[in-house]
Amino acid sequence: MTQRGATHRKALCVVAARLAERAWLTMARGEPYVICDLQGRPVTPEQANQLITEHFTVTAEIRRRRRSTKKAEGPSHGARGATQVTARSWTRGDLPRASLTTPTRIVNQAT
DSSP: OGGGTOOHHHHHHHHHHHHHHHHHHHHHHTOOOOOBOTTSOBOOHHHHHHHHHHHSOOOHHHHHHHSOOOOOOSGGGOTTSOOOOOOOSSOTTOOOOOOSSSOOOOOSOOO
16 A cells, blocks of 8 residues: 555554454454465465565565655644653543533423
């Protein structure tokens, strides 16, 4: 995908979606996952590693060309620059807190 002009993030998202679909189908069917080659024939994990190395590994030269040459200059650098981390009273996975500026409405309350 990146050779055809897609961004790295888009390629990652497409691959993640395909892997998630495969995982879901494997669990839904209750069958073991079978690794196959490019023609759809089952292969061993060692053969699969060899295929990945030969066909799907990004060379060091391509990685070097596609890496950003910009240096982070501080919080005002932009989206790709360093991100300033602030302390928060919540952690990832917590439910969203009610806004102090938005009034809370009670819906379907018996009167």
